[in-house]
Amino acid sequence: MSTKQMDKNKKYDRQLRLWGDHGQQSLETATVCLVNATATGTEILKNLILPGVGSFTIVDGNKVTGQDIGNNFFLDKDSLGKSRAQVATELLLELNEDVSGDFVDEKPEVLVENNPTFFNTFSIVIVTDISEKGLLTLADLLWKNGVPLLITRSYGLIGYMRLAVKEHTVTESHPDSSHEDLRLDHPFPALVDFCDSLNLDEMSKKDHMHTPWLVIIYKYLQIWKERHNGDPPKNYKEKKEFKELIKTGIRSKDEDIPEDEENFDEAITHVNSVLVPTKVPDSVCEIFNDNACCNLHTESSAFWIMARAVKDFVDHEGDGMLPLRGSIPDMTADSERYIKLQNVYKDKANSDMSLVYARVVNLLKANGKPHDFIEEEDVRLFCKNSYFLRLIRGRSIEEEHTPDPNSLSHIASLLDDPSSEDITWYILLRAVDRFHAQYNRYPGQYDDQVEADIAKLKGCVGKMTQEWGLTSNIKDDMIHEICRYGAAELHSVASFMGGIAAQEAIKIVTSQFVPFNNTYIYNAMKQTSMTEQL
Incomplete structure (x- = not known):
């Protein structure tokens, strides 16, 4: 490994532990477009530049104002009146020499009209502070071209995010908790041979107390099945009885679980988790039954080709x-037998992967793809994570802005639910955009018009909810609060939203972890947040 690579690994050590070398590679090849270098926008880029995103481009036709200097840490008084895109780009690039950046000193609405293909090359487009009309035009363009769009907004003490992605597939979802894939309910031949080669009754006490707990459960599971017509323990009562059966194998009877029989203690502890039936999760079945998986073609992505290969494996060899995932947990055992058991699982996982890879090669050939379109290591990673595959099919901004009866019914139910109060802020932000479209300014933006704007905004809310067929039961004090904000972008809220938005952008470009779907509301007054599909 070169010195430069070693330095980079040290620099990005923490995140490499999160998403690995391949995740870092995906991040370092990602291209991000930020529309408008607001306080929120630059905070998002900061949190993408520091971990090493490949490159970014800022599209912003605004000049730096006193308000910008007051709430944006990446602008200073010397930049007053200069191109906000240029100044922000120059200062952000100082954060990480590994990242390249560029800017376009032009209004995004004008750029969309004059050069609509400009946005098609980006891994993700992040939008802040844009008119509703401009947003709808850009969102429609990105949706048609399959470019993920992340809208982020800081409005007073309210934060808002909306992710619009036509299709997003996740190979490594990193679930918070999952059952080990040990297959004790369906032991494969090599596991059976290994366990059968060990005789607990004939072992010395030293070997007995260092037998892996997985083997212990297997042994007593066979005894249980012989006494119960081949059925494993199924309910709480039977599992409790099975634990008592395992206890009978403890050599010393001085205590229920003596310290020198810790492996039996571990076996009893793991009974409930290892006896969970091995099956394909419902979320993965949905992927297997998806049209994109069943009907591959020349444009199919690597994800769908590998998903089809795994599906065919499940239906035939599997x-x-x-x-098999191929990993086992730590356990009290002597090194020799633990390593042998570990290799039993690794060998089975490698064998399964080889069968899947062979199917991948055939599918690539059948669909006119080059043989190196998918590497063997890609298949290995896919197989290891096949239990945790995720698919998100989002809803476009256009669909959200022309809601169907089901969507309106969902919003109505949220309004009626006291625990979902933050949905009101979503409705108010939508009404704010209507206000802006009508008056070419935001409510409360000028101090001398706050009181008059309260009535105007209330009218916008009433008209919008009437069109949606909803009862407008939004409290007056919440309308007053929105007007009091005057569209101010508070840096504390912008900073918080910048961290959250960057996190979601990284999920998209690395295809790791599961992004939110599709709307996020943050209430800084109460320190609460909610996500909803709207």
């Missing part, structure tokens, strides 16, 4: 089960 006997209804996914490829």
Whole structure:
């Protein structure tokens, strides 16, 4: 490894532990477009530049104002009157020499009209502070070209995010908790041979107390099945009885679980988790049954080709089960037997992966793809994570702004739910955009018009909810609060939203972890937040 690479690994050590070398590679090849270098926008870029995003481009036709200097840490008084895109780009580039940046000193609405293909090359487009009309035009363009769009907004003490992505597939979802893939309910031949080669009754006490707990459960599971017509323990009562059966194998009877029989203690502890039936999760079945998986073509992505290969494996060689993950947890055991057991699982996982890879090669050939379109390591990673695959099919901004009866019914139910109060802020932000379209300014933007704007905004809210067929029960004090904000962008809220938005952008470009779907509201007054599909 070169010195430069070693330095980079040290620099990005923490995040490499999160998403690995391949995740970092995806981030370093990502191209991000930021529309408008507001306080929120520059905070988002800061949190993408520091971990090493490949490149960014700022599109912003505004000049730096006193208000910008007051709330944006990446602008200073010397930049007053200069191009906001240029100044922000220059200052942000100082954060990380590994990142390249560029800017376009032009209004995004004008750029969309004059050069609509400009946005098609980006991994993700992040939008802040844009008119509703301009947003709808840009969002429609990005949706048609399959470019993910992340809208982020800081409005007084309210934060808002909206992710519009036509299709997003996740190979590494990193679930917070999951069951180990040990297959004790469907032991494969090599596991059976290994466990059968060990005789607990004939072992010395030292070997007995260092037998892996997985083997112990397997052994007593066979005894249980012989006494129960081949059925494993199924309910709480039976599992409790099974634990008592395992206890009978403890050599010393001085205590229920003596310290020198810790492996039996571990076996009893893991009974409930390892006896969970091995099956394909419902979310993965949905992927297998998806049209994109069943009907591959020349434009199919690597994800769908590998998903189809795994599906075919499950239907044929896998006997209804996914490829083995190939890992086992730590356990009290002597090194020799633990390593042998570990290799039993690794060898089975490698064998399953090889069968899937062979199917991938055939699918690539059948669909006119080059053989190196998918590497063997890609298949290995896919198989290892096949239990945790995720698919998100989003809703376009246009669909959201022309809501159907089901969507309106959902919003109505949220309005009636006291625990979903933050949905009111979503409605108010939508009404704010209507206000802006009508008056070419935001409510409360000028101090001498705050009182008059309260009535005007209330009218916008009433008209919008009437069109949606909803009862307008929004409290007057919430309308007053929105007007009091005057569209101010508070840096504390902008900073918070910048961190959250950057996190979601990284999920999109690395295809790791599951992004939110599709609307996020943050209430800084109460320190609460909510996500909803709107």
